Amino acid sequence: DGGITQSPKYLFRKEGQNVTLSCEQNLNHDAMYWYRQDPGQGLRLIYYSQIVNDFQKGDIAEGYSVSREKKESFPLTVTSAQKNPTAFYLCASSTRLAGFRTDTQYFGPGTRLTVL
């Protein structure tokens, strides 16, 4: 289970503060993803990156930012512009396939963010 890690497990933030969630993988995967999981809504894609120094917005990118300076790392910053940041955040990684195909995603244990 150590292939993809997220820290911290629980995070508390005051309104108006930015906070960064960590995601690291040692699976040598090119592609990494951030999802948000809310009760009754499944997983929704925030950002994804298919290669170092490149990333794309997902369905709900507003109020979030990411960076991909290293293959192993894909941190997510929840900014004060995110109107409803309290949620469970999941990071995933996968190999990158040619064309528009996707491969199996491997998920981290998640970070639960609570805004006080």
Added chain:
Amino acid sequence: AQRVTQPEKLLSVFKGAPVELKCNYSYSGSPELFWYVQYSRQRLQLLLRHISRESIKGFTADLNKGETSFHLKKPFAQEEDSAMYYCAPQTGANNLFFGTGTRLTVIP
């Protein structure tokens, strides 16, 4: 527009009974189809994918292109199958969609 539908949020079956978790999707083209599972206190993980045409833990999933469905089935449910199941039709890195999930409870 909703791209993937799992109509049952909760599903309970008795041990040994057949189980079917429904998934319908709306895409043009041919998505890759996955089922992911989350057991209690474990992380989300792949259960099976259509392209592999495997049976994992007794589960199978048949793609019905006419109905655009990818229902997950098992002939005899076991207690250890109790978990949250997500259907995930995906057409590329920019089109990764997960259903809202079905929580399966197998009653002893």
